[in-house]
Amino acid sequence: MYTTDLSGKKAKPEAAITENPAKLAAFEARVAADEFIEPKDWMPEAYRKTLIRQISQHAHSEIVGMLPEGNWITRAPNLRRKAILLAKVQDEAGHGLYLYCAAETLGVSRDEMTEALLSGKAKYSTIFNYPTLTWADIGAIGWLVDGAAIMNQVPLQRTSYGPYARAMVRICKEESFHQRQGYEIMMHLAAGTDAQKRMAQDALDRWWWPSLMMFGPPDDKSPNTEQSMRWRIKRDTNDELRQKFVDITAPQAEAIGLSVPDPALKWNETRGAYDFGDVDWEEFYAVVRGEGPVAKERNQARVKAWENGAWVREAARVHAEKRANAKIAAE
Amino acid sequence: MDSALPPLAAYAARLGDDSLILGQRLGEWCGHAPALEVDLSLSNVALDLIGQATHFLGLAGAIEGAGRDADKLAFHRDVMDFSNCLLVEQPNGDFAQTIARQFLFSNYQALLFEQMAQVKDERFAPIAAKALKEVKYHATLASDWVVRLGDGTDESKTRMVAGLNWMWRFADELFVMDDVDAAAIANGAGVDKAALRAAWDARIDAVLAEATLARPAARRPIVGGRVGRHSEHLGHVLSAMQFLQRAYPGANW
Numbered sequence: 122m123y124t125t126d127l128s129g130k131k132a133k134p135e136a137a138i139t140e141n142p143a144k145l146a147a148f149e150a151r152v153a154a155d156e157f158i159e160p161k162d163w164m165p166e167a168y169r170k171t172l173i174r175q176i177s178q179h180a181h182s183e184i185v186g187m188l189p190e191g192n193w194i195t196r197a198p199n200l201r202r203k204a205i206l207l208a209k210v211q212d213e214a215g216h217g218l219y220l221y222c223a224a225e226t227l228g229v230s231r232d233e234m235t236e237a238l239l240s241g242k243a244k245y246s247t248i249f250n251y252p253t254l255t256w257a258d259i260g261a262i263g264w265l266v267d268g269a270a271i272m273n274q275v276p277l278q279r280t281s282y283g284p285y286a287r288a289m290v291r292i293c294k295e296e297s298f299h300q301r302q303g304y305e306i307m308m309h310l311a312a313g314t315d316a317q318k319r320m321a322q323d324a325l326d327r328w329w330w331p332s333l334m335m336f337g338p339p340d341d342k343s344p345n346t347e348q349s350m351r352w353r354i355k356r357d358t359n360d361e362l363r364q365k366f367v368d369i370t371a372p373q374a375e376a377i378g379l380s381v382p383d384p385a386l387k388w389n390e391t392r393g394a395y396d397f398g399d400v401d402w403e404e405f406y407a408v409v410r411g412e413g414p415v416a417k418e419r420n421q422a423r424v425k426a427w428e429n430g431a432w433v434r435e436a437a438r439v440h441a442e443k444r445a446n447a448k449i450a451a452e
Numbered sequence: 453m454d455s456a457l458p459p460l461a462a463y464a465a466r467l468g469d470d471s472l473i474l475g476q477r478l479g480e481w482c483g484h485a486p487a488l489e490v491d492l493s494l495s496n497v498a499l500d501l502i503g504q505a506t507h508f509l510g511l512a513g514a515i516e517g518a519g520r521d522a523d524k525l526a527f528h529r530d531v532m533d534f535s536n537c538l539l540v541e542q543p544n545g546d547f548a549q550t551i552a553r554q555f556l557f558s559n560y561q562a563l564l565f566e567q568m569a570q571v572k573d574e575r576f577a578p579i580a581a582k583a584l585k586e587v588k589y590h591a592t593l594a595s596d597w598v599v600r601l602g603d604g605t606d607e608s609k610t611r612m613v614a615g616l617n618w619m620w621r622f623a624d625e626l627f628v629m630d631d632v633d634a635a636a637i638a639n640g641a642g643v644d645k646a647a648l649r650a651a652w653d654a655r656i657d658a659v660l661a662e663a664t665l666a667r668p669a670a671r672r673p674i675v676g677g678r679v680g681r682h683s684e685h686l687g688h689v690l691s692a693m694q695f696l697q698r699a700y701p702g703a704n705w
Contacts, residue, residue, distance in 0.1 A: 184488070189482035194498075195476060198705035199523045200506045203479070205498060210482050213497040219487050231488040256696055256705070306705075314703050422484065430486025432611065433547050436604025443603065 122407035140165045152353050160226035168352050169347065171280050173227050175233045175354065180220035180280065181245040183213045184238070185419050189253040190262060195363040197324050206259060207304050212295045219291065223284040225419055239424050241411060250413025257310050257317075257324035263303015264323075271296050272366050273336070276356035289300065304373065311377040318378075326382045333397075334405045336363040342402075367395045459635035461515035463642060464576070465525060466632070466678060468508030469536035471583075473524055475501030475684070477544055477592065478694055493593055494684055497554070500586040507579045513577075530549060531687050532680040541677070541686045543630035545615065548601050548608065552615035554594035559655050560626045562591045563648040572640030595659045598704035602663025609665070617666050624673030625651070632678070 124208050128401040144163050151158065187210050194210065197203035221231045237243035239241055274296060279287040311320035337343055349355035357365075360443065367386075374381050385398035408416070457465055478498035485491035509522035520528075539557055544550045565587055568580035601612040627649045636642025660667055676682065696705070 134574060184483075187483035187491070194479040194482050195692045196695050198527075198703075200472075200502060200526055201511075203475075203505070204502045205480060207482070207495050207499045207502065211492060212501065214488055214491045214495065218492070223489075283514055313705075314700065316700055317703055354465075426484045426486070429484075430547065432605065432607045433486035433490070433601070436601050436608030439608075440600040440604040 136158055138169050139442055148232075149351075152351075153391070155279070155353070156281075158281050159283045163361070165248075167348070168354070169227050171349060171352070172285065173224055173253070175218055175230050176227070176285055176414070177229070177237070178225040178244050178246075180217045180224060180234065181238045181243055182249065183217035183220060183243045185249045185423065186266075187213050188419055189257060190247055191250070192253050193256060193259050196256070197259075201274050202306070209299050209302065211379045212299070215287075216292050216295070219288040220285075223288045226284045235427065239420070241420065241429055244409065245406060246335060247408040247413060249419060249446075250408050250416040251327070251331050251357075252415045252418075254327075255320050255324060256319040258308060259329070260306030260321065261324035261328040262305050265294050265297050265303070265328050266335070267299040267303055268370060269366050270330050271300055272362045272369075277351075279356060281353035307379070308377050311379055319379075322379055325379050327383050327397060330400060330404075331408075333366070333400050334408070336360075336366065339403065364394055367397050371409075373393050379389050412427045456517055456518075456540040457512065458633050460639055460641060462509050462613065463514045463636040464512035467514055468505045468510075468525070470533050470557075470561070471501040471508065472505035473534070473536045473541035473689060474553075475499075475505060475554075476689055477540065477542075480544055483548065491548075492548075497582060497586075497590050497593065500583070500590065502587075502695040504579070504583045505683050507583075511575055511579065517644040517669045519644070522568075523697075527694045531682050531690060532684060534680065534682065534690070535678050536686075537622065537625050538674060538677040538683055539626065541683055541689060542619060542622065543685055545618065547597075548611035548613055548615035549618055550615075551594055551597045551601065551699060552612070552619045554590060555598050555659070556588035556589055556623050556625070558594050558621055560648065560652055561587045563651055563655075564643055567648070568641075571643070576641040591655075595655075598659050598665070599663040602660070602665040612663070613666060613668075616665070620668040621671050621674045625677060628675055629680070630678065643704070 145165055148158070148162075148164060148168075158168075169395050170432065178295070181375055190206065190210050190213070194203065197206050222235060224234060225231060234243065238245065248269075253262070271293065274289055274293050276284055278293060279285045307321055307325075308319040313321075324387045340346060340358045340360045346355065346358055350358070371381055371386060386397060387396050388394075389396045411420075467572060475498045478494050478501065478523040481494045482491065482498075485494055505520050505526065513522060513525055520636050537557075539553060542549075543551055560585065565584040566579040569577055571577050571580075598612065601608040603609075627645045629644070629646050633642050633645060657667060662664045696703075
């Protein structure tokens, strides 16, 4: 998921123009032929920058995304759910790790990316700035948030940058398990007691619109989409993916007796797709600016983990150095 | 200890409770660890422990034969019926304190399961054999961190010493034997825990030496977990863990 461009600014157009025209043409031909670009290959600077921004934003989203779900590990309702949730959050940490590694192949270090996250300079998916209030939120996140993530990520398995595409293959397999377990939680709740049904409906009410926002601004307000599609960093537009998500998810809600909180949602026979209401883009941009309901809590949690862990990372570094020196001395 | 449980079920419940409560504690770290790799390893250990708890508590319920399954035992008993050792319910504290707890416990659990994997009872032995592979990794992971932190910086050493000091008073309880242990041994399911002590001491001392740390001074042991006399911490652990089952009685999740 989490691959939406949240920069909101149009990348400078001269970036590509100032590159060596012959190299640029060869690069574009390779991309157009669906070849993978590898770390040592020549690439335009704007391509590298866009990828760093997108992959690191994706990695940060995995890491920050551990917090709303981690919030329920100690309170999971039974041992099976606890084990599944632990495994899921562990997967997210693993995804973060592969993605940081993929971004590192583009010449940025994990520490630099972490600093950018903690300082607020780097963005992450807006969805994680909403709180998880009840157990049903864990179901809703798996079903909707991971469901939206899959929509975004499946095409990225064919993204033009090799290390990113390969990370995506692995991540997609796990995300589909995440989506299924989330839907299964919702199914249980929706078929449960009145209190559980209420919990499930309330979670859907709160997570539906933020999930639609995950695909990013409408196409006419997404300045970098065209360039990213031409370079095959991105393979579908935001609106196309959003439509696909609604088309798949709305019947799933209906199947378990939950109502999507959108009075305008209606199957359109002519289009062969659902019509749906307008997303509150003002809220979206506010969350992107860092004004989401729990944005401060999320940032504080990451900063605290990083600062409280500084002595541990330092100890590990010093210890490794001592060991290396002792080995040299012994040789 | 749950007085309603027959001895062999109580024995299984002790094993399950140890794993459950420690798994629950480690779950608190998720998303807050010092590095991404540590987040991965701690949640991995937690996941193993929750798996062990599921098996042992399931076995306890099956032996009891009163229709209680692992979830019923985990989510519907109060403090006085939990029989985990005091060590595993201790707060995470800083990373060194968490590692100290894991180091003392996983080295004990590895020795315990090595023996239990060979007992005659065909219910206990396979669970222990499967868990042994996991627990050996937990012990290695924790021991490696004790060495890194002990022989790292001045600060990490100070913290590692403090973490060990916090946990050390609960180590003796791991090896205490009582009637439940005796009954389990008589039934071909139990392990003589007192006999594990020397091997445990040797392992702990070897790691501490490598970590350039002194063995904490012997002190009066604090015991009672096995018979339901816990620290104040356990009630809070349970109140978070059992919240949903208590708030929505009879619901299926």
